[in-house]
Structure formats: C-alpha cells, structure tokens
Amino acid sequence: MISGTLLAVILSLCVTFGANVSVLLQSPNLERVTKGHTARLQCTMRNAAVTHIDVHWYRLERQIKVVWILTYDVRNITQRYPGFTERFQPSRDPSSNSFILTISNVRPRDTGVYYCMVSDNVPGTGSQLIVDIANPVVLLQSPSLKHVTRGHTAQLQCIMRNAAVKHTTVKWDKQKPGSHYVRILTHGKDGSTQWSPGFTERFQPSRDSSSNSFILTITNVQPNDTAVYYCSVRGSIYGRGSRIIVNRANPPVLLQSPSLEWVTEGQTAHLQCIMRNASVTDTTVKWYHQKTGCCKVQILTHSKYGSTQWSPGFSERIQSSRDPSNNSFILTITNVQPTDAGVYYCSVWRKIYGRGSQLNIISVNPPVLLQSPSLECVTEGHSAQLQCTMRNASVTHTDVHWDRERPGNNTEWVLTHDVRNITQWSPGFTERFQSTRDPSSNSFILTITNVQPNDAGVYYCKVWEDISGNGTRLTVMGSVLNPAVVQFPTVQSVREGQTVRMTVHHQEQQTARSDQSLVTTVPQEKKRQDDDSFQK
Structure with missing residues (x-):
C-alpha cells in the first residue's frame, strides 16, 4: 500500500543510517469496515521503543492528496489537525511495541491509506481502509x-x-x-x-x-x-x-418487387425495395436470405454512409445500392447460382421488413440425383450408409436436403447440409443422422448410426428445392434372425432297392440347433411310377 515516493524514502534512510534505523510495519494491509463501526490500525516499530518516540498519522486520499491527522507525543498528548475529531484516537501498546490508531463510527469519507511516521521521518508501510455502506444506494x-x-x-x-x-x-x-x-x-x-x-x-x-x-x-x-x-x-x-x-410519426413502409423472379443460372438478378416515409440516403438497410425450411440469414448491411459489410459466407457477387430517383434500395446478384434460390428480404430500423422477393434459378443442365442402393437392409443397432451421386453440378457448391417417406405418411424433412458444412436437423432427428460429401464421387452421403426399427422408410436426397433422387428404401431387421431350415443333399442318385439318407439342419443365429436324418428305401413300384411319369 506504500507509494513509490515513500518506499524510496525508506530505502534511502536504510542505506544512510544502517540497521539501527527505525522500521515501521503496519497491519492489516487492507481493512474493510462497515459504516458506523470501529477500525483499528496497528503500526509495529523495530529498533526503537514506542514509549520514547513521537508518532504522526496521516492519510493518503485517491493516491494524490496527503492529509495530516494527528501527532501523538511521548507525553501521550494528542494534537489533531483541523477537520479531525476525537473519533480518531491514538494509543501505544508496549507489549507489541506498537502504535495504534482507533477510528470510531467510521464514515465513507474515512476511506484512504493510513500511514504512521516517527520523528526521524520514517513512514510505515501503510494500511488501506475501505468503509462499506451498510445499506448502499x-x-x-x-x-x-x-x-x-x-x-x-x-x-x-x-x-x-x-x-x-x-x-x-x-x-x-x-x-x-x-x-x-x-x-x-x-x-x-x-x-x-x-x-x-x-x-x-x-x-x-x-x-x-x-x-x-x-x-x-x-x-x-x-x-x-x-x-x-x-x-x-x-x-x-x-x-x-x-x-x-x-x-417517426409515419414509420417507413418497404415495398419489394418483383414478388417472384426467375433467372437463368449464370445471369444477373435485380431485386428492388421501395421505401415510403423515409429517405434511402439517410437510412441503413440490411438484406436477408431465407431458404425453404430455414431461418432468415443476414447477407449484408449497407450503411447510410455508403459502406457495405458482408456476413460470413457471402461475397461481393451480392451488391447493395440506392436509387434516390424512386427512393429504392437495390440488391444485385451477379452470376447467380442454384444455391441463391430463396426469398430475399430488405429491412430497416431493425424491425421493419419488406414482404420478400422469391428468386428461382433456371438451370441449362439441371442436376440429376442417382441414389444407391435402391434397397438397404440393416440389422437393428448397426449403421446404414445411403449414397446420392449428383450429375451436372458440384456437391461442394450445393446445399442438400434429406427427406424420409414412411408408409401411409407424408414425406418428412430429416436435415439440411449446406455448402458451409453446417447441418440443421428437423425436430425429432438427432445427430445419429449425419450428412457428408464425397467429392471423389461427387456424392452426398447420409449415415445413420445405431439404426432403430422406426428409421425404416424411403430416403430421398434433394437439391435446388425441387430436384429429388430416386430414393433408397431402408429396411431394419431384428437382431435375432428367423430360424432357417436347410436340407441336403439337394440332388442324389440311387439305384432301385438302395437306401436314401437326407439330413435337415434347423438353424438359428447362424448356429446348428438340431439335426434330423430321414432314412428310407426306394420301393420298386414307386421307382416304376416315377420312370413312367418321366417318360410321359
């Protein structure tokens, strides 16, 4: 708690006078006292007796202002400085060779660092007093x-x-x-x-x-x-x-046009947002993109000062501008891609939105999705892997959606895996369903771990909102196989009058459970009937 200046004084005095210089050790270093209570600060002296030396007490306020409190001489006479009353009482404790400063009924303005000092100008190490208010404001x-x-x-x-x-x-x-x-x-x-x-x-x-x-x-x-x-x-x-x-007395109104825009892949799209009751040149605008089944995602912010800040995942292909002639914001998307399809919203004042413009992309060679296998049989608790190979587009630049169709039910959305490799699951589906990409085969992969009976159904991959694969049917088998009966030999030639031996194996869980042998003799009449039938 001692200041740099005071520490320098102590060190210089120690060097000048050696080991016989008085040393003052104060305690505690920090004292917290509630308003109205009593604080007790101790100053222990080395190399001199407290009963034979005067002591001075002062307070350092806000680390800059020194305020002298009192002087307590060897005759036990106290001289207080202006502003300090008998609430501040000095004393000596010969048993510990210490000076004591007792402050009764402490007040917030008593907060500060208190120092003792003896006649040879040696200060103590300081005790910080903090007065807490019992009922703070x-x-x-x-x-x-x-x-x-x-x-x-x-x-x-x-x-x-x-x-x-x-x-x-x-x-x-x-x-x-x-x-x-x-x-x-x-x-x-x-x-x-x-x-x-x-x-x-x-x-x-x-x-x-x-x-x-x-x-x-x-x-x-x-x-x-x-x-x-x-x-x-x-x-x-x-x-x-x-x-x-x-x-404003009349808050802004945003009118977007066109409500539906069809653009061929690789071309440019222009979306307009006319504002009423405010000037576009004095207003910051934000643009959002919403794909089917997803939330709005902010594309960019175009400030009223002209600067544009793009959100992660969006590039300068998408540009915002203003047309003061008709008080409009304009969103221009160059070299449109299938992933640009969706509804675009303009927004001002953080809470005012337009009604949106739907952008659909027309492809010269639309993607084709080929799913394999067409039927996947998996034992309960194992993993299933469904593949969706895409033609005419790259899987690394295309969002994919996976849907499931169950008998008697409508198709339900499972998940969406976007080009940023962010997966959004439909409620009810967990991370057991994982979507990945395999660029080497230009395929989307759906992996289902720990398959359960209710996972059964036909799974479809889908891109560009409306292009679906041919589907893969997933059948989930129980963990215990149905018993199988195996009979052999399948073909055996014997002569008339000889004995035929046939063995039947009853299997369960791939383990022979019982063997039964049937021994019979082929009669001559039966042999003739069989021969006659064969000749006919």
Whole structure:
C-alpha cells in the first residue's frame, strides 16, 4: 500500500543510517469496515521503543492528496489537525511495541491509506481502509424501454433507495449502440444544472421528493435521441438504464418487387425495395436470405454512409445500392447460382421488413440425383450408409436436403447440409443422422448410426428445392434372425432297392440347433411310377 515516493524514502534512510534505523510495519494491509463501526490500525516499530518516540498519522486520499491527522507525543498528548475529531484516537501498546490508531463510527469519507511516521521521518508501510455502506444506494430506472414519436416528449425516472434525492447530486449519461457513455448534464443538490457541450435545455432534470426520484425530461425528441440513458450518483453508482427508441410519426413502409423472379443460372438478378416515409440516403438497410425450411440469414448491411459489410459466407457477387430517383434500395446478384434460390428480404430500423422477393434459378443442365442402393437392409443397432451421386453440378457448391417417406405418411424433412458444412436437423432427428460429401464421387452421403426399427422408410436426397433422387428404401431387421431350415443333399442318385439318407439342419443365429436324418428305401413300384411319369 506504500507509494513509490515513500518506499524510496525508506530505502534511502536504510542505506544512510544502517540497521539501527527505525522500521515501521503496519497491519492489516487492507481493512474493510462497515459504516458506523470501529477500525483499528496497528503500526509495529523495530529498533526503537514506542514509549520514547513521537508518532504522526496521516492519510493518503485517491493516491494524490496527503492529509495530516494527528501527532501523538511521548507525553501521550494528542494534537489533531483541523477537520479531525476525537473519533480518531491514538494509543501505544508496549507489549507489541506498537502504535495504534482507533477510528470510531467510521464514515465513507474515512476511506484512504493510513500511514504512521516517527520523528526521524520514517513512514510505515501503510494500511488501506475501505468503509462499506451498510445499506448502499440503489438506483432503479424506469421504464426499461420507451417508444416515443418524433417531436413528442419523453420522461425517464430514476428512483433512489437509502439516500435522499434532495441531498444528492445526480448525473445523466447517454450511450448509443457501439459507443461510450456521453455526459448529458449534472444536476447539483443545490438545484443548479450544468449541461455538457452539444446538449441543450431540451434535456431538463428535476426531482420528485414524494417518490424520492430523479426525473429526466426530453422535449421535442429527435431520431438521434435514440439511446440508453443512465442516472448516476456518488461517482460510481449507476442505474441499469432506460432505452428510448424514437419513432417517426409515419414509420417507413418497404415495398419489394418483383414478388417472384426467375433467372437463368449464370445471369444477373435485380431485386428492388421501395421505401415510403423515409429517405434511402439517410437510412441503413440490411438484406436477408431465407431458404425453404430455414431461418432468415443476414447477407449484408449497407450503411447510410455508403459502406457495405458482408456476413460470413457471402461475397461481393451480392451488391447493395440506392436509387434516390424512386427512393429504392437495390440488391444485385451477379452470376447467380442454384444455391441463391430463396426469398430475399430488405429491412430497416431493425424491425421493419419488406414482404420478400422469391428468386428461382433456371438451370441449362439441371442436376440429376442417382441414389444407391435402391434397397438397404440393416440389422437393428448397426449403421446404414445411403449414397446420392449428383450429375451436372458440384456437391461442394450445393446445399442438400434429406427427406424420409414412411408408409401411409407424408414425406418428412430429416436435415439440411449446406455448402458451409453446417447441418440443421428437423425436430425429432438427432445427430445419429449425419450428412457428408464425397467429392471423389461427387456424392452426398447420409449415415445413420445405431439404426432403430422406426428409421425404416424411403430416403430421398434433394437439391435446388425441387430436384429429388430416386430414393433408397431402408429396411431394419431384428437382431435375432428367423430360424432357417436347410436340407441336403439337394440332388442324389440311387439305384432301385438302395437306401436314401437326407439330413435337415434347423438353424438359428447362424448356429446348428438340431439335426434330423430321414432314412428310407426306394420301393420298386414307386421307382416304376416315377420312370413312367418321366417318360410321359
């Protein structure tokens, strides 16, 4: 707790006077005391007796300001400096050769680092005292969110607990998204108001003693007043903030066209978003892409300053522009690919969306999906692997969807595996169903581990939203095979009157369970009948 300067003094004195220089060791290093309680700071001295030397106590405030407290001489006479009362009591403890400073009924302003010093200008190591408030001040702001129409008035409340607003100075700050706090004004406990540069008397503070609240009133609110507002007291106690969103009297309306656009693969698509009640040159726009069965994915942000920020996975093939002549945002997609198919949405003000434009891609040579095997029989608990080979397109540049069809049921979506190798499963399907790509054979692979009876059905791969494979039927067999009967030999030639031996094996789980032998003699009459039948 000792400052660099004081440490330098100690070291220099130790070098100058040697081992006989007094050394002061203070304890504790840190003392936390609740307001109204008593603090006791100890200063143990080496190489001298506390009963034969004067001691001085001082306090270092905020690491910069030294405040002398008192001097306690060898006659036990105390001389206090202005501002310090008998709450600060010095004493000596000869048993431990220590000076003691006792502070009763501690107050928040007693917080600081306390040092003892003896007559040879040797300071102690310092004890930091922190005074905690038994019932700390709490600021409760309301409302947490307030929508205000442009030109109207907004009023924010900040209720204070455990202190009186009429005796407390309050500060109001403003924070916009992605920015630092900006001080709006300071409202002193004497009623005076000091505005920061850039803020006018549109921002008025007041107090409501009946609810022990600070009030901030903003008249004629403007769009740039949209932000989070914080009240604060005592330098470090803040409320949780109140968010103001300023709406226009007539909020923007976005009209997208065309509602449906067909474009040949490799060509260029233009999607328009006309805005009403606001200017496109003063508004940031965001564009989203939504594929069938998926959520909206943000493509880019085109700020009102002209810069464009693309989301991961999207490139400069997709460009946003403005057409002030008809107050429109334009989305241009060059060299369109099958994966560009979907619905595109423009959005402003974070919550206002157009109704979307559906983009369909026409391919000169559309993909062909060939699934194999056509029938896959798998034992319960084993793994199944279904292959979907694609022609006329690359699997590495194409999203794939897997569907399942069960007898008597409609086709259900299993999962989607996109070009970024992100898999989205349908509710009810888990990671037992894994989709991969095999570029060497230009195939999609669906692997089902630990197959269960309810996995049975016909599985279809699908690309470009509407191109499906021929399907693979998955049949799941029980873990115990049905008994099999094997009879041999299948062919045996014998002469009339000889004996025939035939053996039947009854198998279960690939293990011979029982053998039965049938021995018979071929009679002559039976042999003749068989011969006659054969000749006929």
